Amino acid sequence: MAETFEVHMLNKDGKERMVFKPDFLRVGPGDTVRFIPTDKGHNAQSIKGMIPEGAKPFKGKMNKEVEVTFSDEGVYAIECKPHYAMGMVMTVAVGDAKEAPKDFLERRIPKKAKQRFEKQLKNL
Ligand SMILES: [Cu+2]
Numbered sequence: 001m002a003e004t005f006e007v008h009m010l011n012k013d014g015k016e017r018m019v020f021k022p023d024f025l026r027v028g029p030g031d032t033v034r035f036i037p038t039d040k041g042h043n044a045q046s047i048k049g050m051i052p053e054g055a056k057p058f059k060g061k062m063n064k065e066v067e068v069t070f071s072d073e074g075v076y077a078i079e080c081k082p083h084y085a086m087g088m089v090m091t092v093a094v095g096d097a098k099e100a101p102k103d104f105l106e107r108r109i110p111k112k113a114k115q116r117f118e119k120q121l122k123n124l
Pocket of ligand 1: 009018042080081083088
Protein backbone atom coordinates (compact mmCIF):
# COMPACT_ATOMS: atom_id res chain seq x y z
CA MET A 1 0.00 0.00 0.00
CA ALA A 2 1.38 3.37 -1.01
CA GLU A 3 1.52 5.93 1.78
CA THR A 4 1.17 9.70 1.80
CA PHE A 5 3.45 11.86 3.94
CA GLU A 6 2.95 15.51 4.82
CA VAL A 7 5.64 18.17 4.86
CA HIS A 8 4.92 21.66 6.11
CA MET A 9 6.62 24.76 4.76
CA LEU A 10 7.19 27.15 7.64
CA ASN A 11 8.64 30.60 8.28
CA LYS A 12 9.82 29.53 11.70
CA ASP A 13 10.20 26.39 13.74
CA GLY A 14 11.76 27.00 17.13
CA LYS A 15 15.01 28.83 16.47
CA GLU A 16 15.17 27.82 12.82
CA ARG A 17 13.83 30.04 10.09
CA MET A 18 12.50 29.02 6.68
CA VAL A 19 12.17 25.29 7.04
CA PHE A 20 10.56 22.21 5.66
CA LYS A 21 9.17 20.14 8.50
CA PRO A 22 10.22 17.40 8.59
CA ASP A 23 13.36 18.18 6.60
CA PHE A 24 14.24 14.51 6.01
CA LEU A 25 11.92 11.72 4.96
CA ARG A 26 12.46 8.15 3.91
CA VAL A 27 9.65 6.85 1.75
CA GLY A 28 9.01 3.74 -0.30
CA PRO A 29 8.92 3.76 -4.10
CA GLY A 30 5.40 4.80 -5.09
CA ASP A 31 4.76 6.78 -1.92
CA THR A 32 3.54 10.37 -2.12
CA VAL A 33 4.68 13.48 -0.30
CA ARG A 34 2.27 16.37 0.11
CA PHE A 35 4.06 19.71 0.48
CA ILE A 36 1.82 22.12 2.37
CA PRO A 37 2.37 25.91 2.42
CA THR A 38 1.36 26.26 6.06
CA ASP A 39 2.94 29.72 6.00
CA LYS A 40 2.75 31.90 2.91
CA GLY A 41 5.57 32.62 0.49
CA HIS A 42 6.96 29.13 -0.12
CA ASN A 43 7.12 26.50 -2.81
CA ALA A 44 8.72 23.07 -3.18
CA GLN A 45 10.75 21.95 -6.16
CA SER A 46 13.44 19.44 -6.96
CA ILE A 47 16.97 20.78 -7.41
CA LYS A 48 18.52 20.26 -10.83
CA GLY A 49 21.24 17.62 -10.79
CA MET A 50 20.34 16.50 -7.27
CA ILE A 51 17.76 13.83 -8.00
CA PRO A 52 18.37 10.25 -9.16
CA GLU A 53 19.29 9.81 -12.80
CA GLY A 54 16.18 9.42 -14.90
CA ALA A 55 13.86 10.68 -12.14
CA LYS A 56 11.27 13.27 -13.08
CA PRO A 57 11.89 16.79 -11.74
CA PHE A 58 9.00 18.66 -10.16
CA LYS A 59 8.17 22.25 -9.39
CA GLY A 60 5.35 23.31 -7.09
CA LYS A 61 3.76 26.73 -7.43
CA MET A 62 4.13 29.43 -4.80
CA ASN A 63 1.61 29.15 -1.97
CA LYS A 64 0.13 26.01 -3.50
CA GLU A 65 -0.03 22.56 -2.05
CA VAL A 66 1.72 20.06 -4.28
CA GLU A 67 1.69 16.27 -4.18
CA VAL A 68 4.65 14.38 -5.56
CA THR A 69 4.83 10.62 -6.03
CA PHE A 70 8.38 9.29 -5.82
CA SER A 71 8.91 6.32 -8.10
CA ASP A 72 12.66 6.13 -8.59
CA GLU A 73 14.89 5.00 -5.74
CA GLY A 74 17.61 7.34 -4.57
CA VAL A 75 18.16 10.69 -2.91
CA TYR A 76 16.20 13.82 -3.84
CA ALA A 77 17.16 17.36 -2.87
CA ILE A 78 14.28 19.77 -2.61
CA GLU A 79 14.32 23.52 -2.25
CA CYS A 80 11.97 26.39 -1.69
CA LYS A 81 13.05 28.68 -4.52
CA PRO A 82 12.69 32.06 -2.74
CA HIS A 83 14.49 30.82 0.39
CA TYR A 84 17.19 28.56 -1.04
CA ALA A 85 19.88 31.03 0.03
CA MET A 86 18.45 30.97 3.55
CA GLY A 87 18.80 27.20 3.59
CA MET A 88 15.22 26.17 3.00
CA VAL A 89 15.93 22.67 1.70
CA MET A 90 14.99 19.12 2.50
CA THR A 91 16.02 15.61 1.54
CA VAL A 92 13.79 12.74 0.51
CA ALA A 93 15.32 9.27 0.40
CA VAL A 94 13.37 6.77 -1.65
CA GLY A 95 13.79 3.07 -1.04
CA ASP A 96 16.98 1.69 0.44
CA ALA A 97 19.28 4.53 -0.61
CA LYS A 98 22.15 4.41 1.91
CA GLU A 99 24.17 7.33 0.61
CA ALA A 100 23.93 10.25 -1.75
CA PRO A 101 26.00 10.24 -4.95
CA LYS A 102 29.62 11.30 -4.28
CA ASP A 103 29.23 14.60 -6.12
CA PHE A 104 25.90 15.42 -4.45
CA LEU A 105 27.18 18.45 -2.56
CA GLU A 106 29.99 19.29 -4.97
CA ARG A 107 28.26 22.14 -6.70
CA ARG A 108 27.28 25.71 -5.98
CA ILE A 109 25.05 25.48 -2.94
CA PRO A 110 24.38 28.40 -0.57
CA LYS A 111 26.27 27.91 2.70
CA LYS A 112 23.23 27.56 4.92
CA ALA A 113 21.61 25.10 2.51
CA LYS A 114 24.78 23.02 2.40
CA GLN A 115 24.95 22.90 6.19
CA ARG A 116 21.40 21.65 6.36
CA PHE A 117 21.95 19.08 3.61
CA GLU A 118 24.99 17.73 5.46
CA LYS A 119 22.87 17.28 8.56
CA GLN A 120 19.98 15.73 6.64
CA LEU A 121 22.21 13.26 4.82
CA LYS A 122 23.33 11.82 8.16
CA ASN A 123 19.90 10.21 8.36
CA LEU A 124 20.67 7.96 5.40
CU1 LIG B 1 10.37 29.24 1.53
